[in-house]
Amino acid sequence: MPYEAWKDNEYIENLVKELQESGTNVIVGTFDKLINWGRSNSIWPLTFATSCCGIEFVSLGAARFDMARFGWEVARSSPRQADFMMVAGTIVNRMVPVFRRLYDQLAEPKYVIACGSCAISGGPFRNSYHVAKGIEDIVPVDVFVPGCPPRPEAMIYGIMQLSRKIKVEKFFGGVNRQESRKEFLQTHPID
Amino acid sequence: MQDTTIVNNTFDFGTITTPVNDWLNSFMPQWLTTTVECVAVGVGLLLVYALLALFYIYFERKVCAFFQCRLGPNRVGPWGLLQSFADMFKILIKELIELRHIDKFLFALAPYLVIIASMLCFACLPWGNGLQIIDFNIGIFFLIACSSIGVLGILLAGWSSNNKFTLIGALRSGAQMVSYELSIGLCIVTMVCLAGTMSITGIVEAQTDTWFIFKGHIAALIAFIIYMIAGTAETNRGPFDLPEAESELTAGYHTEYSGIHFGFFYLAEYLNLFIVSGVATLLFFGGWMPLHISGWDGFNMVMDYIPTPIWFIGKAVALSFIIIWFKWTFPRLRIDQLLSLEWKYLLPINLFNLVLMVALITLGLTL
């Protein structure tokens, strides 16, 4: 995808700038690049879906949208072997502990994509007594993909954004664990 | 038996390795030479092992994509060739999750057992004329013995994870592999009868004039079909992938493994696929032996120009394609159906087939 086609370049660029401020060693930098190349090109999803968005995720794997082109088709059923979790669907109170546990079971580095308005904010069910109002209170989220449900193209775009984000990570010396969005916003206030 | 006018003219890799050995011996003591050679061969083997496994992962993903009217990996590197390399880099540095309430030693041991078993078998394969790494008079027997270690690893993995799913997966796998090993063993015995030797080089050389699948016609064909079925089961691949039946037991016996430990299972699975097809090649399609047809001397000469490792790997990959084809076509069997297939059908047929083969040989009815 050409650089201009991306929508939110400032965010990624700021991230890169901040990471480069400390400067990197040539060898370490090369290794970092290699590792990030591997990581960003091999992101395996966890088979996780609660409702409608999950069906669009199935469509994403099917012939028309074919996520296998990017190497994302190795959907693992065991969270230990997956890299990211596409939270496709509503998370309700009763599901929250299960969901949180699944997140904890993912092996580092792990990423979360909030897919669809239910996962982002509770969506049409926001006023319900039994729905979690967005998953970012429960787990840190890397990419938000809006829609109800998002189209498979939007999901592809979302995962590609995640892949870009992984590319600028640091393996050596950097903070490998992810910050929660809350911490991130404290250090990067939006004005 | 026909008169063996066919001569094997393929390039003997012994003509390279022997001088190297002599040259090393010229300035080093015997024991050091052996050590150096062992290390060199080991490193080479590891490299080939890893590359083949990565190729197989890519191969399977591509083949499966074409079965399903998709494109398969095509973004990472040209035609997506680097996809499995990216996967491997990722798996290498992925976190190894430490679990509580498990048998830590066995848990860590299991993936190594699996991978060592598959590596040992891998080393036994006849790579080419003179490229035999482990070669002794009971080579094929050694190969079966090594391949049986793998099931131990799977059982340990399932048991030590302290998880009910993995336990069920491991028990299924134990029952399945022990049963199907019987079929594989009998198929091999059938073919050993025909070859008259258990040495791997011997088996290959016995197929100079005709491959065993033609030589033993009916009996060999039956043995081949049974071997392919049992081999698919032995590698835990669909339609026999019960131990890791995704829709039943999440990921089966390796549910709790992460990072490179899971990578070992993943690699071993694909390598076992290669080994099963490799052994089938050895037993039925002449190992590294080129296709020879008696009387067609020119044809035979041309065939001999193709390097023997290419013959071997080519044949093995073609056979693996059939096994992959199985997986992406058939639904999965149920455990009781799986076992009854082995004990009620394959085993009796196999025993009968062994008798048939012996009869064919004693009556001289082989080609």
Add this chain to the structure above:
Amino acid sequence: MANLQEKIAKQFAGTPIAVDNSGMPQLTVENGAWHDTALVLRDTIGMDYLVTIVGIDRGETLGCIYYMMSSTTGETCSVRVDAVPDRETPHIPSVADVWRIAEIYEREVYDFYGIIFIGNQDMRRLFLNIDWKGYPLRKDYNDDPALNPVSTENERQSDNTDVYSLDENGKVVKKERAIFQPDDFVVNIGPQHPATHGVLRFRTAVDGETIKKIDVYMGYIHRGVEKLCESLQYPQTLHFMDRLDYFSAQNYHHGLALLYEKAAGIEVPRRAQVIRVMMDELSRIASHCLFMGTYCMDLGATTMLFYTLRVREQILDIFEKTCGARMTFNYPCIGGVMQDLHPDFVKDVKELLAVIPANIKEYNKIFTGNVIAKNRMEGVGVLSKEDAISYGVTGPSGRASGWACDIRKLLPYSIYSELDFEEITRTEGDSMARFKVRLDEIEQSARILEQLVDNIPDGDYCAKVPKVLKLPQGEWFQMVEGCRGVFGVYLNSDGGNKPYRLKLATPCIALAAVVDHITTGNKIADLITIGGSLDYIVPDMDR
């Protein structure tokens, strides 16, 4: 209907019989006499299929309305039972032994209203956690999030269930009963498990590979749609129908729209009716295609999924052109449909109809005729006709057991009575039959489409509907045929512009409830076969 009313009047002389706004006879039964009345209703009147139990909070009292239907004639009636004695410990005799499905429906009512059913052997909460405070569908429910916070702590669970009985003074006595035997090996399948088609959870007692008992846990995607509807205006409630059974989105929309139109007395233009029926049938094909794909994937034949999704994508394209979305269409509205058809609609449908026969042939070739598939499916999970009716298993699963339960034939709505199509039934009742029924239903749906595609009348696509829709006071009930079975909607209006009570009786809850009954004694792998062949959608059962 008149016939049924006479029969009931003769049987229950002295019991007040009303007729609700849908023209359905409604009995009001004394609390204590309910169990005996239920038996009479089932055995003498022939009301052998319990459609749903609607719990309702009438302010002073709590109560239930039981909707039931005759499985052969399609006659429906309802029974109103009020809970005694007060709002603190309201109770009603259980009818779980009359209709098996009542066990789980009663649990649902208990969960929402706190009504205790005396004699029900399993009186746990169904959707909410066992330590949930309050009963959410009561009108005085306190929905302060501080009372029931979103917690990441593991949910507390009990191995026991409650059984209530009445002592001689009429007081409610609670007893605990263990769900599993003490030495059972219990495997927890779900809620995050690839085979459960969503977040359903089975606690499965196994003996080796053989299943001894299954305890179904629902509620991992319970979103409280019914409660949400009570705070929304009538047209606003429609969009939730897309998100229950997302494959039957059009059908459910159709059902709810029909109900509102009946209540408001709106005449739907012919063009809109035809469009709705065509959309229903298109989504039925799409739904059955996806069923076959995921089912085969569950059985290990992954490739089939990609072939069936090909047809589904084609249908989604048709939907997308007209409705503007791939899944949540929000297309049928009160009085008709949202927008007019896309100009390409007729052409696209014809193209689709042209490829369906070839595809079905291909599916049969790949999967149905396969020896392994046959061995896996034939004779596995046999559900008899009697059990199907008693458990309320409708839709293709019910028809596979020989029960002709298609609402399109039994109680035709919209223009279905004019159409020529067959109701597919089979007698085997096993997983293979359930699979084949769906395969054949695709052909029948295609037949309906063929009849309609050239006969879409001109005219308005939507009737004139007031901006703010107020429905008169009363009760209505409407059933339609979703892709997975009978979808019933109950509406109680107090004369305002919001529903006082909207009950969505979805088919999947019965499909999940029957799993335990037909899986016991089979292998673990059969659980996947059976669950897959029943084809439940978890958001549909949890709502």
